[in-house]
Amino acid sequence: MFGFSDETYIDVASGNGGHGCVSFRREKFVPKGGPDGGDGGRGGDVVFVVRSNLRTLGHLKLQRSFRAENGRPGQGARCAGRNGRDVEIPVPPGTVIRDAQTGELIKDLTDVDRYVFLQGGKGGLGNWHFRNAVRQAPKYAQPGFPGEEMRVGLELQIIADIGLVGFPNAGKSSLINLFTNARSKVAGYPFTTKIPVLGVLRDGDQDVIIADIPGIIEGASEGAGMGYKFLRHISRTKGLCYMVDLSADNCLEAYDILSSELAKYSEELAGKEHILIGTKIDEDGAEERFSELKAKYRNMKVLPLSIYMDDLVDDVRKALLELSGERKEEGFTSRMDTDAHYRDEA
Numbered sequence: 001m002f003g004f005s006d007e008t009y010i011d012v013a014s015g016n017g018g019h020g021c022v023s024f025r026r027e028k029f030v031p032k033g034g035p036d037g038g039d040g041g042r043g044g045d046v047v048f049v050v051r052s053n054l055r056t057l058g059h060l061k062l063q064r065s066f067r068a069e070n071g072r073p074g075q076g077a078r079c080a081g082r083n084g085r086d087v088e089i090p091v092p093p094g095t096v097i098r099d100a101q102t103g104e105l106i107k108d109l110t111d112v113d114r115y116v117f118l119q120g121g122k123g124g125l126g127n128w129h130f131r132n133a134v135r136q137a138p139k140y141a142q143p144g145f146p147g148e149e150m151r152v153g154l155e156l157q158i159i160a161d162i163g164l165v166g167f168p169n170a171g172k173s174s175l176i177n178l179f180t181n182a183r184s185k186v187a188g189y190p191f192t193t194k195i196p197v198l199g200v201l202r203d204g205d206q207d208v209i210i211a212d213i214p215g216i217i218e219g220a221s222e223g224a225g226m227g228y229k230f231l232r233h234i235s236r237t238k239g240l241c242y243m244v245d246l247s248a249d250n251c252l253e254a255y256d257i258l259s260s261e262l263a264k265y266s267e268e269l270a271g272k273e274h275i276l277i278g279t280k281i282d283e284d285g286a287e288e289r290f291s292e293l294k295a296k297y298r299n300m301k302v303l304p305l306s307i308y309m310d311d312l313v314d315d316v317r318k319a320l321l322e323l324s325g326e327r328k329e330e331g332f333t334s335r336m337d338t339d340a341h342y343r344d345e346a
């Protein structure tokens with residue numbers, strides 16, 4: 001496997017069954033009523049529920065313990081105890097469940113909506129069941145059956161929604177740091193970023209995953225620089241965000257060079273939906289260069305950016321959300337950013 005993976009573990013427990021009840025009928029004028037103890041309720045199940053608005057396992061690092069409700073004990077008059085409520089664990093599509101101790105695969109939740117992982121314990125039978133000719137007043141009822149407990153490992157391969165593509169020093173890492181939880185190294189020299197970095201842009205309950213990859217340079221497809229080998233990490237994105245440094249002399253040619261290097265890697269990658277961002281518009285002469293850039297690429301979405309100008313930052317944010325496509329759906333809110341890590345085992 002290669003790419004970004006998110007991993008965590010959680011402790012889960014299904015509910016215990018409720019105890020059966022020992023009870024005898026009490027009625028006026030009936031001195032010795034027969035046994036009427038009801039059965040205990042079933043313990044709740046542990047259920048994994050796949051939610052497509054979730055993209056990481058971040059929320060499961062905040063809550064690690066999931067326990068289903070116990071079944072209630074039976075009662076007199078043959079009343080059964082209430083069943084325990086299931087506990088639902090929301091996970092993103094593609095999550096894999098493993099045994100936390102052995103690492104053994106338990107279940108791959110790709111293409112699954114709901115998965116009952118641990119069943120609750122059965123309820124015990126009430127004393128009513130144990131009456132017979134010999135024993136007419138059993139003082140015995142069955143205890144509930146215990147639920148199961150387990151620590152499980154969860155694993156997810158994360159696929160970015162948007163890939164940032166630009167020459168070294170274009171401001172890619174600055175952008176991902178601005179919009180997401182990522183802390184990608186930023187410095188005023190080329191080739192600062194050496195391995196891809198992922199960040200999660202949060203929009204309501206929707207996560208948009210952005211990938212910052214090392215800069216691409218001319219000749220990358222022939223082995224120049226180092227960004228090229230990371231293109232596969234953005235090959236399954238929904239869209240690309242090209243970034244061009246408006247303070248650099250080659251800013252008008254940059255997009256053509258970048259897109260042709262990408263096309264040499266894969267036509268499909270180069271053909272993805274994209275936007276073009278002119279960065280560092282706060283620098284001298286950058287505004288004029290931006291006008292030329294916009295004029296050159298009329299049928300493309302071209303936006304200016306300075307990480308120091310809030311209104312421009314806002315417009316870029318909106319454009320990125322648009323590029324990632326609408327995936328709105330009602331559901332669970334992921335509350336924490338991921339600490340997904342990069343893995344390259346090719």
Ligand SMILES: Nc1nc2c(ncn2[C@@H]2O[C@H](COP(=O)(O)OP(=O)(O)OP(=O)(O)O)[C@@H](O)[C@H]2O)c(=O)[nH]1
Binds near residue numbers: 168
């Ligand atoms: N003036 C100005 N400088 C910026 C802006 N955005 C980024 N920079 C600076 O540009 C330099 C490069 O930024 P990075 O975000 O590291 O660029 P990068 O594209 O990730 O570079 P590599 O990782 O080397 O490919 C840093 O010194 C940033 O502070 C901006 O909007 N305005």
Ligand SMILES: [Mg+2]
Binds near residue numbers: 174184185186192193
């Ligand atoms: Mg960088």
